[in-house]
Amino acid sequence: MALHSPVYHLLPADLRHPPSESLASILPPLLSSSLPTLLLFECVLVYMSPAASGAILQWFTDYFAATRDQGHGVLGCIV
Numbered sequence: 918m919a920l921h922s923p924v925y926h927l928l929p930a931d932l933r934h935p936p937s938e939s940l941a942s943i944l945p946p947l948l949s950s951s952l953p954t955l956l957l958f959e960c961v962l963v964y965m966s967p968a969a970s971g972a973i974l975q976w977f978t979d980y981f982a983a984t985r986d987q988g989h990g991v992l993g994c995i996v
Contacts, residue, residue: 936976953991
């Protein structure tokens with residue numbers, strides 16, 4: 918079950934799966950890589966393997982990298 922507001926989205930995803938499977942289909946319609954974005958990983962990454970949590974962070978980094986050189990795509994994460 919997902920919950921949406923104009924400025925906040927809670928999305929259901931099994932983050933144990935590779936981000937290309939768990940995130941790629943649900944995020945692009947909601948996430949613009951040209952806007953500053955703050956990701957909140959509240960009590961999530963600590964319960965995952967380092968490889969799985971690293972893959973998620975790398976997926977977001979790669980997603981935002983395309984617009985970062987143009988002065989957009991600012992990404993911050995709170996763990």
